[in-house]
Amino acid sequence: MRFHRQTITVEQARSKLLARITPTTQEKVSLGEAFGRILAQDLVSPCDYPGFDRSPLDGYAVRATDTESATVQQPVYLQVVEEIAAGDVPKMALGPGMASRIMTGAMLPVGADAVIMFEQTVNPGEKVQQVGIKRKLTAWENVSRRGEEVEQGSVIARSGEAVDAGMVALLASFGITEVPVYRKPTIGILSTGSELIDFDQPLRPGMIRDSNSLMLQMLVLQAGGIPVLFDRLSDHSPAVKATIQRCADRVDLLVTTGGVSVGDKDIIASLVDEAEVELLFNHVAMRPGSPTTAAMIGSTPLCALSGNPGACHLGFFLFVAPVIRKMANLPAEPPRWRAILAADCEKPSPFPRYLRGRIEVRNTTLYAIPDPPVKSGNVSRLKGSDCFIVIPAGGRGKRAGEEVEILCYQHYLQ
Amino acid sequence: MRFHRQTITVEQARSKLLARITPTTQEKVSLGEAFGRILAQDLVSPCDYPGFDRSPLDGYAVRATDTESATVQQPVYLQVVEEIAAGDVPKMALGPGMASRIMTGAMLPVGADAVIMFEQTVNPGEKVQQVGIKRKLTAWENVSRRGEEVEQGSVIARSGEAVDAGMVALLASFGITEVPVYRKPTIGILSTGSELIDFDQPLRPGMIRDSNSLMLQMLVLQAGGIPVLFDRLSDHSPAVKATIQRCADRVDLLVTTGGVSVGDKDIIASLVDEAEVELLFNHVAMRPGSPTTAAMIGSTPLCALSGNPGACHLGFFLFVAPVIRKMANLPAEPPRWRAILAADCEKPSPFPRYLRGRIEVRNTTLYAIPDPPVKSGNVSRLKGSDCFIVIPAGGRGKRAGEEVEILCYQHYLQ
Structure with missing residues (x-):
């Protein structure tokens, strides 16, 4: 196959590859760990939110009917029976002519159905036995009603949505501590080429440092995969096919760099001549990186990227990232x-x-x-x-x- | 100060806050750890790249002068003296009439000054003693010259640039294993409010779950800071001022949520009445979150965000993230x-x-x-x-x- 290559478009190549990809299995992780992952199931609210009628401001909880005749000129005076801080459970129910001092976020007392702002009352000192109400309130004015934001049993997040910081806040509000997400796919990285040495080693004549392995690890992390770095293959490595097969068996996707051209030593190009290896494509209408190759090694997909750093970087975005997205059940093709x-x-x-x-x-x-x-x-x-x-x-x-x-x-x- | 608030714009407020922020100190970290961080110094290439004249393709290394008369009809035949694979050091210098088989990325032999593609030669079998050159080559045609991409001693990356995947590849190519970056700022997170319980605890009447702490932790991580979570303060906590002072001493920036309104129990609002606390602002022309407050607790800046989750989320982007950016020496104000x-x-x-x-x-x-x-x-x-x-x-x-x-x-x- 290596000398007889059929050129297909990037879009055709990606479709052929994605057709062989299925989403990973699901797992439950803690809410903090779920950050940046993709929801694998719809989530339903276990309770109303807010869980009780509460005051959205600092003021006085009242019975709206008591304020019918209130005006700035002729305030209605109510007896203050209690002071309710956020987190308190009110002890006193409000009867006619009664009010309770109430703080932002605090639970409304039984009988109350409205809250008036501190600033709209007479003599809003910190401790008063009476408060003058300067305007008429309607029923449920300035009250955050129980379940007004989210009712118990409603869907609060859907499978496929990303767990961003806002979703973390939402799920925390409902006490959802374990979150079903797609397992992060493991992405094997295997560089090839006898001219390569590890980037932290001193150069020797004729050699260059392997920069693709580390770059791909970082890109895999950013794309939401778990990079698995394998030992580099030299062009003289024995049992190349067996080694690649062993690597492929250990990961959800194997990404190689280098060895995709038509040279004597191009081990990936030779690999696809083997039985048990199903070639998907080995020539793509793109610059750089036209010898980019994909194949199935048994049931594991292989993306064989060019060893040229620029082509490798491009190949990651065009082929590897969409595979990782599909494994996470995201739309594989991002917006163009x-x-x-x-x-x-x-x-x-x-x-x-x-x-x-x-x-x-x-x-x-x-x-x-x-x-x-x-x-x-x-x-x-x-x-x-x-x-x-x-x-x-x-x-x-x-x-x-x-x-x-x-x-x-x-x-x-x- | 709590009842006498001066309203300033978001832009004025941010400027007042940012005027008190200085970049963090520098540290050296491994290249992998530097990913996602900001370079703290210019970096200079320690060597030429490529480090030697090399072949960008599979073919034959030749002396251009030998190919003067070569045509498709009348190829020039050269004696193949060596086969040079990537990573090899050539053993044979090319004299007149000589060529070496050469692979992509391999070092050019002494005497060679051009490479001809495999496909432009006669009878390109895998082992031949002679090769026919079908066209004239110019000097240095198809050669990646030493230092052609980057010359030794040139600046390859500048202070303030982000270490993205491409930069990782670049630095790896030069064997740069330790990278000077700005220390990640530590961002303290302190929620306040007697109505709050930890999000993983069962609800009690009148209480709500603290969703802001976890959301802020995730946002701080995303912005490039290190979140430091402190124990929540209730409205009845004793020694609020001393506690906040202790927290502030341990971090580069302290972020609180809640307690910024004008209610009786608003502990942050009361705090700014204290000596040793320098108020920067406590009322911002924005919806939601107008009571957002900032102050200096000794030498540590405090961003006091609203307890309302939406206002807290907004306050993070408008005030906290720009502080983290300035600490990393990035432009604090992102593009609008x-x-x-x-x-x-x-x-x-x-x-x-x-x-x-x-x-x-x-x-x-x-x-x-x-x-x-x-x-x-x-x-x-x-x-x-x-x-x-x-x-x-x-x-x-x-x-x-x-x-x-x-x-x-x-x-x-x-």
């Missing part, structure tokens, strides 16, 4: 935004080119600012970008002011 | 984007209102979709938003189709 290109990108390319860049909003319009042009593999340009800008295939590229599609990294990460 | 409002928000308000919503790009134009209107404290609406939409103060609000300012959460988080 359109933006105005801020600078000419006129280099012709037979395949769509993915340029790194940044988005900027100018007066409600989205602009895409491409990084200055460099060779695709240039490691110095991998940092500081927040999107890929898609320049379609064809003879002239795109000029500043034209519309382009952009893929924002944030949409691929959790 | 403008967007088209997608639905009417016509409720009049004497102060600017911050509505939660989501952004959407339609045909290169940014839209802001407000959440359906609810009471500001409604816990069920805290989740699933990605921005605040700012509705200016005034009589009529904003209609669908009008421009508004938006604050995207992602810009406040790291």
